Amino acid sequence: MPVSVPKGTTILEAAKQAGVLIPHYCYHPGLPIAGVCRMCLVEVEKQPKLQISCATTVAEGQVVNVFSDQAKKARQGVLEFLLINHPLDCPICDQAGECELQDYVFQEGQARTRYADYAKRFNPVEDFGPDILYVPNRCILCTRCVRFMEHAAHDDVLNVSERGDRAVIGIHPDKKLDHTWAGNVVDLCPVGSLLSKDFLHRARAWELDKTASVCPGCSQGCNVNLDTRNNVVVRLRPRANLEVNRYFMCDYGRGQYRWMNHGDRIEAPLLGGKDLTAVDWDHALDRAVQLVKGISGPAVTLVSPGASNEALYLARQVLGNARLQAAFRVHREAGEWSLAGVPDLALRAERAPNVAGALALGYREEFEAAIQTAADAGLLLVLDDALDGVAPEALQTPNIIYLGTRLPEIARRARVVLPIANVAEEDGTFVNRDRRVQRYFQAKAAPGMARPAWWVLGEILRGLGRGDTLSSAEEAFDLLAQSEPAFGGLSYAGLGVRGAVLGSRQPAGQPA
Amino acid sequence: MGFPHKPHPKETVVLSQYFGDADARSYAGWVQRGGYEALKKSLAMTPVAVQDIVKASGLRGRGGAGFPTGLKWSFMPKERTRTHYLCCNADESEPGTFKDREIMRWTPHALIEGCAIAQHAIQAEICYIYIRGEFTEPLRIMEKAIAEAYQNGVLGANAMGSGKRIDQFIHRGAGAYICGEETALMNSIEGKRGNPRIRPPFPAAAGVFGLPTTINNVETLAAVPHIINRGADWYKSLYLSNPKSTGTKLISVSGHVQRPGNYEITMGFPLKDLIYDLCGGVKPGRTLKACIPGGSSVPILNKEESESCILDYEGTVAKGTMLGSGGAIVFDDTTDMVYQVMRLAKFYAHESCAQCTQCREGTAWTVRILQRILAGEGTIQDLDLLLDLADQMTGKTICVLSDSCAAPVVTGIKKFRGEFEAYIKGARKPVMATV
Ligand SMILES: Cc1cc2nc3c(=O)[nH]c(=O)nc-3n(C[C@H](O)[C@H](O)[C@H](O)COP(=O)(O)O)c2cc1C
Ligand code: SF4
Ligand code: SF4
Ligand code: FES
Numbered sequence: 001m002p003v004s005v006p007k008g009t010t011i012l013e014a015a016k017q018a019g020v021l022i023p024h025y026c027y028h029p030g031l032p033i034a035g036v037c038r039m040c041l042v043e044v045e046k047q048p049k050l051q052i053s054c055a056t057t058v059a060e061g062q063v064v065n066v067f068s069d070q071a072k073k074a075r076q077g078v079l080e081f082l083l084i085n086h087p088l089d090c091p092i093c094d095q096a097g098e099c100e101l102q103d104y105v106f107q108e109g110q111a112r113t114r115y116a117d118y119a120k121r122f123n124p125v126e127d128f129g130p131d132i133l134y135v136p137n138r139c140i141l142c143t144r145c146v147r148f149m150e151h152a153a154h155d156d157v158l159n160v161s162e163r164g165d166r167a168v169i170g171i172h173p174d175k176k177l178d179h180t181w182a183g184n185v186v187d188l189c190p191v192g193s194l195l196s197k198d199f200l201h202r203a204r205a206w207e208l209d210k211t212a213s214v215c216p217g218c219s220q221g222c223n224v225n226l227d228t229r230n231n232v233v234v235r236l237r238p239r240a241n242l243e244v245n246r247y248f249m250c251d252y253g254r255g256q257y258r259w260m261n262h263g264d265r266i267e268a269p270l271l272g273g274k275d276l277t278a279v280d281w282d283h284a285l286d287r288a289v290q291l292v293k294g295i296s297g298p299a300v301t302l303v304s305p306g307a308s309n310e311a312l313y314l315a316r317q318v319l320g321n322a323r324l325q326a327a328f329r330v331h332r333e334a335g336e337w338s339l340a341g342v343p344d345l346a347l348r349a350e351r352a353p354n355v356a357g358a359l360a361l362g363y364r365e366e367f368e369a370a371i372q373t374a375a376d377a378g379l380l381l382v383l384d385d386a387l388d389g390v391a392p393e394a395l396q397t398p399n400i401i402y403l404g405t406r407l408p409e410i411a412r413r414a415r416v417v418l419p420i421a422n423v424a425e426e427d428g429t430f431v432n433r434d435r436r437v438q439r440y441f442q443a444k445a446a447p448g449m450a451r452p453a454w455w456v457l458g459e460i461l462r463g464l465g466r467g468d469t470l471s472s473a474e475e476a477f478d479l480l481a482q483s484e485p486a487f488g489g490l491s492y493a494g495l496g497v498r499g500a501v502l503g504s505r506q507p508a509g510q511p512a
Numbered sequence: 513m514g515f516p517h518k519p520h521p522k523e524t525v526v527l528s529q530y531f532g533d534a535d536a537r538s539y540a541g542w543v544q545r546g547g548y549e550a551l552k553k554s555l556a557m558t559p560v561a562v563q564d565i566v567k568a569s570g571l572r573g574r575g576g577a578g579f580p581t582g583l584k585w586s587f588m589p590k591e592r593t594r595t596h597y598l599c600c601n602a603d604e605s606e607p608g609t610f611k612d613r614e615i616m617r618w619t620p621h622a623l624i625e626g627c628a629i630a631q632h633a634i635q636a637e638i639c640y641i642y643i644r645g646e647f648t649e650p651l652r653i654m655e656k657a658i659a660e661a662y663q664n665g666v667l668g669a670n671a672m673g674s675g676k677r678i679d680q681f682i683h684r685g686a687g688a689y690i691c692g693e694e695t696a697l698m699n700s701i702e703g704k705r706g707n708p709r710i711r712p713p714f715p716a717a718a719g720v721f722g723l724p725t726t727i728n729n730v731e732t733l734a735a736v737p738h739i740i741n742r743g744a745d746w747y748k749s750l751y752l753s754n755p756k757s758t759g760t761k762l763i764s765v766s767g768h769v770q771r772p773g774n775y776e777i778t779m780g781f782p783l784k785d786l787i788y789d790l791c792g793g794v795k796p797g798r799t800l801k802a803c804i805p806g807g808s809s810v811p812i813l814n815k816e817e818s819e820s821c822i823l824d825y826e827g828t829v830a831k832g833t834m835l836g837s838g839g840a841i842v843f844d845d846t847t848d849m850v851y852q853v854m855r856l857a858k859f860y861a862h863e864s865c866a867q868c869t870q871c872r873e874g875t876a877w878t879v880r881i882l883q884r885i886l887a888g889e890g891t892i893q894d895l896d897l898l899l900d901l902a903d904q905m906t907g908k909t910i911c912v913l914s915d916s917c918a919a920p921v922v923t924g925i926k927k928f929r930g931e932f933e934a935y936i937k938g939a940r941k942p943v944m945a946t947v
Contacts, residue, residue: 035710036867038908049907055710077904081873114897118880141866160705160866163688165876167866 011053011064012040022066023075023104025082025190026142027054030240030247032151037142039078039104043068050074072108079105084115085165086191087137095192097205101140123168128158129177131197131251132186136168139193145169145185152248154340155179169193180337180347183251187237196235198254203229211443212239212497214430216306216423217253218348219355221432223498224249226257226424226443233257233424233443241498244436248339250347259422260444266407266419267448272400276412281449281459287416289463291399297378298323300370300398303363304384305330305352307453308428309437310476311403311420312354312361313484314457315383317466322379328358329367329385348433353423357431360486360502374398383453384420387411403453419450426452427473429495431502437490438499513773513790515618520775520790524750526760527734528776531618537653539660542621548666550737554629555674560590562633566736568744570751570758575601575692575729576807576837578757578825581736587716588634588724596636597725599701600627600733602643602650603685603692607808607859608839611762611774612730616643616650619734620657626733628671628678629740634726637677642697645685654682689863693911694727695719696865707865708911729837731762753780757824761838768794768844783813783821787842798844802927806836808856809916811923812849832923849931851942853924854882860917871914874905878921890936895925 003018012022013029025037033055041050045063050071053064065071082101090096123136146158146169157177161170171177177185186194208227215222215236222245224236236257238249269284270276299322301315316326331351338346359365371394374380380398387395387410395413402414405422425446431437446452458470470476474492481487486502494500513519514531530536536545554562567582588596600623604612615623627639641658643651658680661667671678683701685691691700695709698720719725739747739759751758757779763786766772770792777786783805787793794800803818804810811833813821821831828835843852861875878901881894902918909915925932934940 033710034867035910036869038868038870041908052710074904074908077908078869081869081877081904084873084877115877116881116884118877140869141872143867163690163866164861164864165866165872167872 005058007057009058011042011044011051011056011058014058015053015064015066020066022053023108024054025100025140026144028144028188028247030152031144031147031188034143034147037078037140039075041071041074041078042066043071075104075108076110079109080113080115082140083109083113084118085121085137086140087120089138092201093138093192094195094200095138095189095205099192100190121165126171128171128194129182131183132177133195133197133200134169134171135193135195138191139169140191141167141169142190144188144190145194148185148188149177149179149182152184152339152341153179153181158185180250180252181248181339183254184238184248187247199235203227203234208234209443211424211441213423213440213443214353214432214438215249215253215256216353216430217250217256217351219350219352219433220245220346220348221353221430221434221436221438222249222253223438224253226260228424228443231444233260239497243498244432244434244438245345246342248342248345250337250339252337252347260424262406263447264406265447265450266404266417267450269419269449270407270414270417272413272415272417276417281451284416284418285456285459285463288401288418288460291379291401291415292318292460292464294399295319295322295378297376298325298373299379299381300325300327300374300377301381301383302367302370302374302385302387303328303358303382305350305355305358306423307354307358307383308426308473309354309357309361309431309480309487310428310473311383311453311457312358312363313480314454314461314476315381316362318457318460318464319379319381325366325370325373325377326363327366327370328355328363329365330355344434350433353432354430356433356435356502357429357437360431360435361480361484371395382411382414403456405450418456419446419448420453420456421446421450425450426454428452428454429473429477429492432499435502436499437487437495437502439492439495439497513775515614515773517771517773522781522785522789523776524760524778525776526738527615527619527622527731527762528774531614531774533618536619537621537657539621539657539664539666542619546741547621547737548625548672550740551625551628551632551666552672554632554740555672555676559633559635562629562740565744566633566739569739569747570744570756571732571735571739571747572757572825573729574731574735574761574838575727576606576809576834578835581728581732584716584728585630585634585726587714588636588726589716592635595638595721595723596634597720597723598627598631598634598636598639599694599697599720599725599727600639600641600730601692601694601697601727602641602647602654602730603689603697604644604647604730604837605689605692606837606839607856608764608766608804608841609807609837610764610766611838613647613650614762614774615730615734616647616654620650620654621661622734622737623654623730624657624661624666624680626736627680628667629736630726630728630733631678632676636726637679639678639680640683640701640720641680642683642685642691642701644692645687651682651684658682688865689859690865690911690913693913696911697727698725705865707867708913710910735759751779751824753822753824754826757826757835761823761835763823764839765791765842766839767842768798768800768847769842770795777823779824780827781823783823783840784819786823786840787818791842794842794844798846800842801845801847802843802849804833804839804841804920806834807839808841808859809912809919810834810836811919812927813923814927849924849928850882850886850935853920854879854886856920857882857917860913864913864917868909868914870905871909871917874901874914875917877901878905878917882921885932885935886942888935888938888942890932892933892936894936895929895932898925
């Protein structure tokens with residue numbers, strides 16, 4: 001099958017484009033080429049020896065035979081060699097189901113080994129770092145982990161120790177595998193040799209549903225998958241996006257799944273008075289609409305930079321007719337933790353996913369000033385800011401509409417509390433620090449009666465006679481894109497799964 | 513030979529002329545014997561002119577692969593826009609090979625001179641001489657000779673008054689056979705694990721520290737001064753069989769011969785004469801059984817093949833083996849070939865750098881099967897399995913260490929199958945090789 005690719009493309013990548021996945025272990029597009037596993041051998045016309053497709057570049061008119069008897073036999077040989085010392089403990093291995101050794105053996109391997117009853121190599125499990133275990137018996141020495149730490153993390157903690165079949169991955173005697181980006185070695189490991197302690201024995205790979213999302217940990221906006229089982233997010237894993245995070249994400253981001261499952265959520269709309277009483281959506285929305293209609297004096301909105309663009313846009317629309325101070329605050333750490341070998345990739349100081357979106361939509365980072373204004377304001381609309389650190393006295397005057405996932409004590413002063421979905425429970429978009437608008441998808445159901453903030457705000461607008469019910473984030477986004485110049489030319493569908501940069505008028509030209 | 517015995521009349525003494533002559537080790541002694549004349553001559557020539565002489569001489573690499581030396585040099589960039597390096601491969605770890613050691617022990621200045629000429633020819637200011645870690649005596653002698661060469665202005669910023677800088681540094685290995693493989697050697701010099709590199713890039717484009725590099729064996733480089741002094745035509749005329757294999761070759765003979773040692777022969781010399789005349793044959797009452805002519809990595813020859821093998825690049829290939837590094841291991845009829853093959857495989861299993869799957873797992877698996885056969889627990893299918901593994905280990909890996917392990921296994925089984933079967937059928941009990 002003919003395929004045409006740029007000069008310098010490897011046979012393996014060219015074959016991928018032609019829809020042929022040549023089995024491989026050491027090759028990973030995010031790492032320097034090692035050419036060591038010898039799994040990707042293919043037959044190249046006019047070459048006496050089989051060539052490794054991961055390191056051999058294509059030539060004009062070259063004929064490559066991936067499935068010739070010779071090539072298949074060589075790959076079967078590699079699989080047999082890899083298996084002679086592999087424990088076959090798949091039933092208790094976390095990698096089972098997403099293991100490249102299982103996959104290729106199933107695809108191309110032989111049914112039986114010819115390795116008689118010799119003892120397999122045995123080395124005890126090692127504790128490599130705060131979240132990483134090394135199971136040497138399963139290791140196929142592809143060196144992906146070593147190359148990641150050396151070339152991407154620039155932290156030479158791992159090496160290949162020993163020679164011959166005694167070889168194992170070694171760790172620096174005085175160091176731990178505790179780099180902020182170390183968790184990537186677990187994803188990179190093609191087998192179950194490097195394991196996350198956090199995820200250890202927590203789920204079987206085939207029980208997991210994967211949902212494309214964006215990490216809410218910081219303003220980098222790494223593309224991730226939310227892995228869920230039974231409506232619970234069990235882990236975050238990087239999803240490739242060459243423009244943002246390549247194939248990686250940091251360990252702080254990986255930990256973000258925890259709060260997504262917290263049980264301390266607001267599950268029903270609440271009306272204020274002496275006590276908060278749970279009501280249905282119609283009542284609660286009604287009250288909210290009345291409050292907005294009755295605004296006297298300035299209005300303030302305090303939003304979370306973790307809210308979607310859709311919600312941020314609609315919140316401003318709701319208060320559009322009032323004199324409005326629109327503000328947010330963001331938690332900042334002192335410093336960034338970069339992945340040194342990859343340009344423009346770091347755990348950013350700004351620990352929220354949508355700071356750039358808030359700014360683009362007219363919010364200012366002036367939380368304190370806004371609180372002062374709120375003291376004399378007519379209405380305060382809060383969008384998922386926990387109001388921690390705000391003195392209760394400061395919020396005596398205004399009528400408060402509180403849209404939130406959780407109910408902090410101070411929010412009990414609200415006239416109406418509206419439960420909203422978190423990032424795992426709705427569709428929406430964020431803008432990362434490089435002004436890339438990226439979609440995230442709903443991975444699980446929201447608790448109780450909680451609804452996406454864009455729906456809630458859309459309903460208030462409808463009550464105000466300024467819109468119709470929004471049935472999807474797409475509708476909300478497309479409204480936003482029509483009226484916000486910064487988002488001009490973008491459409492929700494056009495964002496795809498890799499996003500588009502604000503002002504670029506077109507989605508980035510990456511193959512999906 | 514020169515040491516410990518006088519040269520045999522059938523030897524062609526060029527490189528080994530001063531073996532055993534301790535006075536030749538010093539700078540003064542070397543100059544008295546005509547040393548450094550060739551370097552002076554070379555420095556007066558253009559680099560390309562030196563390359564051309566070596567090309568015309570027909571000199572081929574003595575480290576194993578037999579690649580034409582002048583041609584290799586011509587792969588280096590013509591314009592020197594970046595640092596060029598020469599690496600002298602003195603890692604000599606191939607079982608059965610011990611010729612480079614003698615060159616360094618007795619004629620260190622010959623090597624220094626050869627390196628310097630090569631450096632001029634490829635415009636490399638810097639040469640690393642990578643000496644096998646276990647070679648303590650050659651190391652001391654080389655260190656002393658290099659110090660003397662600096663003192664006498666042969667090396668340094670103004671080498672022999674030419675205005676050119678020629679530096680030579682010794683890098684000591686740490687006991688890994690694989691570091692003799694040229695790209696592993698470069699990694700080792702860089703302070704990295706001695707893993708062979710995938711090619712391309714080739715060393716002449718990106719070698720040590722990513723810069724253009726040429727690697728040559730000690731014996732190759734030591735031959736260069738003679739070629740410069742006596743001319744390409746003289747060297748080219750040194751052959752007995754095939755004009756594509758010219759010059760002299762040191763053959764290290766070990767094993768079951770009366771007089772083991774290093775013998776310098778003209779290319780094309782019969783292996784039979786080497787064994788029976790030069791080395792005095794096997795012990796009385798024994799007969800020749802087999803010979804590995806080119807160091808442990810090459811296929812084994814049986815008696816008939818050995819007795820009709822011509823020692824040059826083409827002659828050995830005609831017998832299905834290779835000249836390799838020129839380490840001839842001779843086995844007489846007391847040898848247990850199964851044990852010998854296991855012992856060789858064990859060496860490669862131990863020394864595999866562990867990068868390539870076939871080599872890392874295949875060498876070790878091969879040893880296990882052979883040990884099982886030796887313990888009387890093998891099956892007849894094991895022989896087919898060994899051959900199949902050998903096939904998987906050949907031509908599929910980064911370097912040829914894997915192939916080198918397979919070669920003696922394949923030829924051992926093909927040529928001495930009866931001995932393997934005897935173990936398998938229980939007709940033979942484990943015995944140690946008699947020395
Ligand atoms: C596993 C392995 C070990 C080797 N060891 C040596 C060695 O000890 N000395 C040597 O000169 N060449 C050795 N070689 C060959 C070198 O890679 C290289 O071909 C040689 O140094 C080139 O020099 P030449 O062209 O002068 O022969 C080895 C090759 C392999 C694959
Ligand atoms: S631990 Fe995993 S990634 Fe690292 S070398 Fe072993 S198999 Fe490869
Ligand atoms: S063939 Fe063996 S020694 Fe050579 S690079 Fe591969 S693993 Fe290392
Ligand atoms: S994937 Fe090509 S050699 Fe490992």
